[in-house]
Amino acid sequence: MEKNFVLGIDLGTSNSAVTLYDLESGESRVVEVTQILAPSQVGERSSLPSALYLPGQGEFSADAVRVPWREGEASDIVGVFAREHGAQVPDRLVTSAKSWLSNPHVDPQAAVLPWNSEIGEGKVSAVEASRRYLSHLKQGFLYAERLEGREWDFEQGELVLTVPASFDEVARKLTSDAAKAAGFPEPVLLEEPQAAFYAWTDKVGSDWRKQVSAGDVILVCDVGGGTADFSLIAVSEEEGNLAVERIAVGEHILLGGDNMDLALAYTLQAQLEEEGTEIDDWQFMALVHSASVAKAKLFEDKSLGELSISVPSRGSSLFAGTVTTTLSRETLEAVVIDGFFELTAASEMPVEDGGAALQEFGLPYASDAVVSKHLARFLSRSLKNVKASENLSALIGQAEEALVGDLLKPTAVLFNGGVFKADALRQRVLDLLASWCGTAPRELEGFQPDLAVAKGAASYGRNRVTGQGLRIRAGTARSYYLGLESSRPAVPGFKPPIKAVCVVPQGMEEGSSLTLEGRSFGLVTGKPAVFRFFASEIRSGDKPGDLVPKADKELEETSKLEITLPPMEEFPEGQPIPVRLNSVVTELGNLELWMQHVDSDRSWKIEFQVRME
Incomplete structure (x- = not known):
């Protein structure tokens, strides 16, 4: 059956998004996702927080937590309200299901989430949580389109679902299984850094060929809420045309913007304690959220020197026990820029764990929080990989200096992920690479930090269905x-x-x-x-x-x-x-x-x- 639309889905660790490409009209648009915003309040957002709240018996009436396409019964609490309310009741909040899919030590089909929760019955598996997110995206998409008078038949659609480049084959298959269980057709899986590259070429149009040339080695540097994902794409020339090939992918690194928010919250908590103020666990969760908001504002508005942060208590009056502190620009830069993106030497690799005989079991978070060291390790391993193959070495033969030294030296960088909304963080990565490579690689203009992956998935699906447009050569990553x-x-x-x-x-x-x-x-x-x-x-x-x-x-x-x-x-x-x-x-x-x-x-x-x- 002929395809008439493509749906690109970014199933993210922290947030998910959907982009529709109408093959008949040639129109591409991000789909606003209908979701529960508060009890008895439903609205649309451009993304869906990848959060699932499992309510207690009688905690909410069915009417208070119902999405419009689920008449007569309570809905899964997925999205904004799940994340916001779950921060207050963390033992009923499921997050990071995507990371649990790739955890090598826990059965991703076992009902163990929320991890370490004592709620007893009602837990879900990583696959089931992913299925619920995808089911919500599917039904929400159909509902929103129906309101606009548009009906879609998935037998006539192509589904492109993105996964981290670092996902192993089992995690990829489980992601596919979750999509099919949610009622989607068999999805085409696409690595997220490749999706970001497709979105970039779509955004800049034919100008992408002016920003890169044969011999370029492009680092796709993707740091989102929960993960850091690196890939390298080589540009070559074939019969007068530019060709691109993914030549290296990184390891699965659980390190991202959430870690930065947590580090800021710990710093602010220490400030409060120095002032004689103690906060409880609930207030700390509120502090993490407030620190995240303040971080974004300070990075966005360079004229601000500091921001006041207030944390309420849960007393009879909402602000009865409010405590206030300040996040200064100096603290922000010391914690986030110098802490996570330190100007390390090219030889500095991530420090392994401390070697304790017993450790708390859970997700395999990165033991070293310095993104710079993980990037150095990736470029060092990439050099070994490229040198091991005559074909890969030949792809970047016009930039032989890229293969000199201990690291493979990129000539251009495409940023992706919400972390890189901050100009200061992009500049720090460029400065870091310049210190390693001798000269700074070019920053590719036109990147889209939030929704690029979903947009790129739809673009790739369009190219795949029509047989036209750019295709990145890839194949198995290992x-x-x-x-x-x-x-x-x-x-x-x-x-x-x-x-x-x-x-x-x-x-x-x-x-x-x-x-x-x-x-x-x-x-x-x-x-x-x-x-x-x-x-x-x-x-x-x-x-x-x-x-x-x-x-x-x-x-x-x-x-x-x-x-x-x-x-x-x-x-x-x-x-x-x-x-x-x-x-x-x-x-x-x-x-x-x-x-x-x-x-x-x-x-x-x-x-x-x-x-x-």
Whole structure:
């Protein structure tokens, strides 16, 4: 069926947004999201806070928390009111579901959120919370359009859903599953930094070709509310036209604007305590919110030297116990600019955790709050990755100085994320890169810090459906490997090293498959057997069939899958069967491994498990 519209959704850690592209009219617009703003008050906002409040029994009447498309029953409390009210009752507030999707130590389908809450029954999983956000966005979109006399059939639409570039394949699949459970069609997944780049090219139009040229290496620096996400895009020339390719992605870093607001709140709390004023936990939550608002105002209005911050108490009179303090520009710059974006040396990498034997278990937040160090680590790893591949090195051959030294040196920067609304923070990143690279990279003009990801998702969907416009070459962000047991005589007290064979090279494109030619492997069937999976972000030069001798040292082990595969009648259970390996990256980006018996058409399939359970 012919597509007539594209819906681009940014399912964010802190906020989500939707952009519609009407393929018939050529019109693109951000969809205002209807949501609960307060009890019995519904309104529209350009984004939906990614927050879910789980009310207690009888806490609200059904009429007080109902969205217009849910007649006769209470609605999920999602969005503005969920975030604002949940700040006062945090053990019933679900946030950061997106980060829990990629937590390697907690089952994302287990009902464990809100984390550490004692509410008992009624908790939800990260997948379920994501489903509820997406369901709200879907129904809210249809409702808002219906009010304007427009009806949309999702069978005639393309859904593009964004994910962090750093998401592993399991987190991507779970995001897709949540969308389908919310009633959407199978989504196309797009990395967020790529979406920001598509939005930028749309915003500046044909001028994008004047801002970049062949040989440029563009750093997409995306710092939002809860995460920092880095990608590198190389610009080359093919038959007289500019081509772009994503050449590196960063690790999943839980570090963003929320950390900055929290740091400011702790600083202001210390100020109050020095003045002899103590505040309780509820007031501290209010202080975090007030610090966030003051931070934005001070960064926006450079004429302001300070702002007064008032924190109310919960006494009989709203302002009965109000306490007041001041956030000065000096404090703001010391905490946020110098604290999070310190002018560190290129050799300074993030400090690992303190090594305590017991730690509070939860989300794997960045142990080092200095964004600068994480950026240095990313550029250092990117240099290794590019040098490992002749093809990637050739892409930036016209800018050979980018490959000199310990870091890959970007020539241009595209900023994204609400943090970079502040001119001072963008300038600090440029100054930081200048100190590392010798000269400051260019800042690409026309970036959109808040809604670029949703807009870019719709733009990409338009290009995909029409077959026209810019396409970033990407493919898989990592190389994937399958562990092998060495064939050698047993030796008492000696455990042979684990080998691994490359089954998916970095950059393998969607809709493609490959067979490891000239080599067969022994597959155990009929009894439990373990598959060990590995990955790497920095071995772009590995080809299908390449062996890594010491996989446990050279690669990141992502999971172990124990499974009993159906036996073949001709072979006794447990006897290895000779097979060839065939890897498939589906059109939707899912990874499959097929094991084909060398002498028949019998085969076995497993989906890649690329995360530790």
